[in-house]
Amino acid sequence: MKDTKMIHIKNGDDLNVAAEILKKGGTVAFPTETVYGLGANALMEAAIDQIYVAKGRPSDNPLIVHLSSLEMMTPLVENVSEKAKKVMDVFWPGPITLILQSKGVVAPNVTAGLSTLGIRIPSHPIAKKLIELSGVPVAAPSANLSGKPSPTEGKHVVEDLTGRVDAIVIEEQSEHGLESTILDMTQEPPMLLRPGSVTREAIEAVIGSIEVDPALNKKMAADVQPKAPGMKYTHYSPDADLKIIQGPLEKVVTHIQTLVNNTKGKVGVMCCDETLKEYSAEVVLSLGKRSDLTEIASNLFKTLRKFDELGVDIVYCEGYDTLGMGQAIMNRLNKAAGYEIINL
Numbered sequence: 001m002k003d004t005k006m007i008h009i010k011n012g013d014d015l016n017v018a019a020e021i022l023k024k025g026g027t028v029a030f031p032t033e034t035v036y037g038l039g040a041n042a043l044m045e046a047a048i049d050q051i052y053v054a055k056g057r058p059s060d061n062p063l064i065v066h067l068s069s070l071e072m073m074t075p076l077v078e079n080v081s082e083k084a085k086k087v088m089d090v091f092w093p094g095p096i097t098l099i100l101q102s103k104g105v106v107a108p109n110v111t112a113g114l115s116t117l118g119i120r121i122p123s124h125p126i127a128k129k130l131i132e133l134s135g136v137p138v139a140a141p142s143a144n145l146s147g148k149p150s151p152t153e154g155k156h157v158v159e160d161l162t163g164r165v166d167a168i169v170i171e172e173q174s175e176h177g178l179e180s181t182i183l184d185m186t187q188e189p190p191m192l193l194r195p196g197s198v199t200r201e202a203i204e205a206v207i208g209s210i211e212v213d214p215a216l217n218k219k220m221a222a223d224v225q226p227k228a229p230g231m232k233y234t235h236y237s238p239d240a241d242l243k244i245i246q247g248p249l250e251k252v253v254t255h256i257q258t259l260v261n262n263t264k265g266k267v268g269v270m271c272c273d274e275t276l277k278e279y280s281a282e283v284v285l286s287l288g289k290r291s292d293l294t295e296i297a298s299n300l301f302k303t304l305r306k307f308d309e310l311g312v313d314i315v316y317c318e319g320y321d322t323l324g325m326g327q328a329i330m331n332r333l334n335k336a337a338g339y340e341i342i343n344l
């Protein structure tokens with residue numbers, strides 16, 4: 001057990017303490033604009049090992065390296081294409097990770113043996129400041145225990161990682177609430193490996209058409225390997241059995257209510273503000289306004305955790321169109337549901 005230091009930014013606690021821990025090879029969880037990350041010095045193999053241990057993460061799943069400036073990137077990667085530079089220019093700092101050719105400078109366990117490296121410059125002021133103060137590239141997966149939804153609030157990290165990491169920097173709810181978009185820039189055309197709040201449409205507006213990993217929205221068959229190793233795991237999986245019902249909204253509402261009426265046990269419904277009043281079930285939670293997919297995305301993981309807290313056995317969830325942000329929302333929902341989807 002580690003004696004985890006809690007650093008509350010709102011109470012004026014000193015971020016320098018966290019930066020010092022990082023620099024010396026410790027593990028520090030911190031807020032970013034996507035989800036909370038669990039950071040360690042990307043140049044120190046022993047520090048990186050502690051991340052895998054703290055999360056219970058399979059060692060074949062590489063980590064994203066977080067930087068506070070473009071200058072920090074130069075020693076780490078090579079063959080950065082013009083398209084990659086354009087994407088950086090438009091979307092960094094922000095919620096998109098680029099896969100680039102590694103120079104092999106980071107510790108080998110950061111990339112889990114791959115010759116490529118995922119890089120992101122976060123826009124969250126605390127994340128930026130922490131990396132700047134530590135002065136080192138910071139490898140950071142989401143700060144959840146493996147198999148739990150990514151943490152979007154400090155209290156989720158405290159629940160998952162107290163006693164397992166050296167420090168937790170606590171701040172408000174993450175703005176986007178879904179992990180960063182991952183775009184592989186080592187191939188032409190570039191390939192979307194994980195959808196996020198920087199949408200496919202927004203990327204294509206900048207660099208033209210991109211490919212999408214064909215493994216993205218399918219249940220993983222033994223012969224299809226996603227290019228982002230982490231995407232093969234059923235992450236974000238709640239304790240409750242989750243089923244998605246997709247189709248015209250009115251039909252979906254009627255169908256879910258019928259399912260609820262015919263299901264034994266503690267039954268939950270995950271809906272939106274627009275349909276909240278239509279359901280009668282033991283637990284009915286809204287993700288926010290369907291007309292604002294950004295809001296739906298930012299509340300998704302904390303709502304999944306809420307169902308677990310309430311000990312719900314089965315959750316029926318409304319589906320979303322897969323345009324824009326809808327693609328990222330349905331990707332996470334599909335994974336959480338093990339691709340159990342009823343199409344009406």
Ligand code: TXA
Nearest residue numbers: 034037062063116117118141142179180228229230231
């Ligand atoms: O928003 C985010 O990206 C958050 C915050 C903390 O920045 N981090 C995050 O990290 O979601 P993690 O470890 O939970 O997810 C990283 C994903 C995994 O699916 C991993 O397999 C993939 O990125 N990945 C990392 N390096 C890669 C590489 N070189 N090639 C392909 N996929 C890679």
Ligand code: MG
Nearest residue numbers: 141142150235
């Ligand atoms: Mg993760």
